[in-house]
Amino acid sequence: MAKTRVIYWFRTDLRLHDSPALKAALDLNPTAFWPIFTWDPHYVYRARGGLNRWQFLLDCQNDLSKSISKLNPKLKLFVLREAPQSLFPKLFKAWEVTHLVFEKDTGSYGRERDQVVMEAAKKAGVVVIVKSGRTLWDSDEIVKKNGGEPTMSMAALRAAGGKVGKIPRPIPAPKHLPDPGGMAVDFEQDQPETAPDLNASRRTEKDTGYRSIAGPSGDFAIETMEELGFPSATTPHRGGESIALERLDKIIQDTKYTATFEKPNTSPAQFDPPATTFLSPFLHFGALSVREFYWRVQDVVDAYGKGASSPPTSLTGQLLFRDMYFAAQAALGPVFHQTANNPSCRFIPWHLPSKTDPSTGIVTGEYHVDSDTAETWFQRWKHGVTGFPWIDALMRQLKQDGWMHHLGRHSVACFLTRGGCYIDWERGAEVFEEWLLDHEPACNAGNWQWLSCTAFFAQFFRCYSPVAFGKKWDKEGDLIRKFVPELKDLDAKYIYEPWKAPLPDLKKAGIRLKGNGLDDKEDGTYPKPMFDFNERRQICIDAMKKAYDVGLHGADKQVLDGSWRELFPDSDTSEVRGELDIDGEDGGDKKGRESHAGEKRAKPKNTIAAAFKKQKK
Ligand SMILES: Cc1cc2nc3c(=O)[nH]c(=O)nc-3n(C[C@H](O)[C@H](O)[C@H](O)COP(=O)(O)OP(=O)(O)OC[C@H]3O[C@@H](n4cnc5c(N)ncnc54)[C@H](O)[C@@H]3O)c2cc1C
Structure with missing residues (x-):
């Protein structure tokens, strides 16, 4: 009988239940089976990740590893510390x-x-099997049925989902797992x-x-926070x-909650327990299958009958939103996470725009500071010291716990x-990327x-x-009292507007x-609001x-070549991005600056600078 020596590569599916890919691997009846995770430097160094999300990932890996060992004590989740692109060609041969x-x-x-790894597999004569499993429907199939859009x-x-077919029912977790083969790693590790x-x-x-491929004890152990x-x-x-x-x-046992769930009626101020399911971080790491979630809920809804909620506000509706963003990302690729070169995203001349790499058209992760005031507002927003207690409580909850209710995220x-603030949404998305436990690139960019x-x-x-x-x-301001403890003893009458308190x-x-609240923080102090909100709201709406x-949209010529500025001629009197301190990479704004060169600028009337001056008085 031919030997079938199978590596099952865990990535965004840290579970045993309802895993079509794992089932496909086991259906091969392996004579050797290795469940592995590659500790990929891309995520370790090039993706922003807060401590809370790292811990959550390690939790998911440890739990999965235990479950694997329960099915076969010779197995666990074997972690190999090297980039998959360089590791696999060596591993294919060695094992x-x-x-x-x-x-x-x-x-x-x-x-x-995956493209790089699949090419390496082809060269090595290794058969690759890939199965969709992260979403309700295969996102690529959705895009096809949506005319490639x-x-x-x-x-x-x-509509596209209807054409792809019924959402598959979940499949059960395996009851046993085959033994592994030898695991020699006597090849050089690429640092x-x-x-x-x-x-x-x-x-x-x-x-x-990255000291060695198999970890400090050579046993392919899961990393620890200390090691990192x-x-x-x-959190x-x-x-x-x-x-x-x-x-x-x-959740499912509470049939009324499950069947009648309506997102707009859940409280953003409720934190213990949260008003929504708090399953998003588990979905992100694949510790929960989205189809398991969907069908368990749908079965309750079907049995409940009259009075059950329906999409988009229902619980299954929330999961459909997730699929919508995944399919949008699948169609657009990397530009879905930015404005530049994104044909679906409107161009708004926000402050603090991203820098783009002219050779790829992709954002670099850095941004231009076109306004010192906007930069200060951004930092105050990020660190929860805007002087608006509701905003500050939410942002501190995000930083401390790694989660925030959907309507809090809206706020x-x-x-x-x-x-x-009229600041680029990409700045906010980056902060969420760092601090959210459930950070999901498609959902984050789409919701921003x-x-x-x-x-x-x-x-x-x-x-x-x-x-x-x-x-x-939250009339009493409980969320504020919990996350902005400076204000915990303030009367409820003033808790949302302490500046009005006598x-x-x-x-x-x-x-x-x-x-x-940033560089001059003293004990027993809390900042005044950083601007007059009603005034700013009107400026932003205008x-x-x-x-x-x-x-304009992100892929329009005027946006890319900088001539967009000519379409905003009254930029001295209304809110618009300031001129950029260009270092050559962003042709668009360089042109913008040049077109203003030598002009005598009118005094700002209601711009961000004017608001700042007023506040300082
Ligand atoms: C600015 C902003 C950024 C966001 N970034 C993320 C993100 O990085 N990752 C993420 O998973 N969600 C994101 N969301 C969507 C949503 O806020 C979270 O999915 C939800 O709050 C998670 O809590 P829950 O599991 O209790 O949700 P529930 O209300 O219980 O919903 C169940 C599940 O449905 C999905 N879901 C719910 N709402 C949405 C939505 N609007 N878009 C996509 N999926 C949804 C989630 O997987 C969630 O776990 C963002 C929303 C906003 C406004």
Whole structure:
């Protein structure tokens, strides 16, 4: 009988239940079977990841490893510390591999990486089996049925989904796993390029993750936070398939909650337990199958009958949104995560725009500071010291716990972009990328575009008030008291607007309103609001209207060559990106600056600079 020596490559599917790819691997009846995870330097150094998400990933790996060992004590999740692109060609040979099996990844880096690995497999005569499993439908199939176009609405997704076919029912976890073959790694390890290390600021110790392929004890162990040079995480939330399935069971047992769930009626201020399912981080790491989630809910809905909610607000509706963003990403590729070169994303001349690499047209991860005021506002937003307690509580919850309710995300995203600061949505998306436990590139970029009204949604005149919206859900300000402890003793009457509190009330609460919260923070102080919100909202709405009238998108010639500025001639009196300190890489704005060169600039009337001057007085 021919030997079938199979590597099962775990990536974004850290589970045993409902894994079409794992089933395909086991259907080969392997004579040797290795469940492995490659510790990929791309994620370690080139993707922003906060401590909380690293911990969550390690939790998921440890839990999966235990479950694998329960099925076969000779196995665990074997972690190999090298880039998959250089590791696999060596591994194919050393372990005499015949098959490589993995779940399809339609993310931008994932596709590129898998292409390289598949070519190496072809050269080595290794058969590769790839199965879709991360989404309800195969995102590439959705794109095909949508005429090759990105799915920019729920209707488009559902129409395409209908043509692809019924969402598959989940398949059970395997009951046993075959033995592994030999695991010699007596080949040279390719050391990763560690610079630039986007996670350097988080390391308090030396990163020793790549000292040897099989880890410090040579037993292919899962990494630890210490090994990665990271201090402990701050989130109370832990990862793993076992926790995910328990959580789902509990939700499903509450048939009324499951069947009548309506997202707009869940409170963004509720944190213990959250008002929504809190299953997104598990879906992100594949510790929970999205089809398992979908069908368990759908079965409850079908049995519930009258009174059950339906998409888009229902629980299954939320999962459809996830598929919509995945399919949009699958169609557009890397430009889905940016404005530049993205034909579906409106161009708005926000402050703090991304830098782009002229040779690829892809953002570099750095940005231009066209306005010092905007930069200060951005930092104050990021660190939860805007002086608006609702915004600050949400941003601190994100940093500390790694999660925020969907409507909280709405509030802070609207505030940063079209409803307050007029700052590029890509800045906000990067902060979310760093701090969210559930950071999912497709969902993050898609939702930021939705909230900034650059794609998917266009009602830019509807803004979230940083005062009234929070109050509506949480009169007593419990979320603020928990995450902005400086204000915990303030009367509920003033908790959303401490600047309106009389001095005796502030004194009684032990708080002084002072400073900007960033570089001049003193104990017992909290900043005044960084701007007059009503004034800023109007400025932003006017500027959005202008940008909508101009009607450019990210792939338009004027956006790419910089002539867009000519379409915003009154840029001295209305909100528009300032001229950029160009270093040659962004032809567009360089031209913009040149076209203004030598002009005498009018005094700003209601621009960001004017608002800042007013605030300083
Ligand atoms: C600015 C912004 C950024 C976001 N970034 C992310 C992200 O990086 N990763 C992410 O998973 N979600 C993101 N979301 C969507 C949404 O906020 C989260 O999925 C949701 O809050 C997760 O909590 P939950 O699991 O309790 O959701 P539930 O309400 O219980 O929903 C169940 C599941 O449906 C999916 N879902 C729900 N809402 C959305 C949505 N709007 N878009 C896509 N999927 C959705 C999630 O997988 C979620 O776990 C973002 C939303 C906004 C406004």
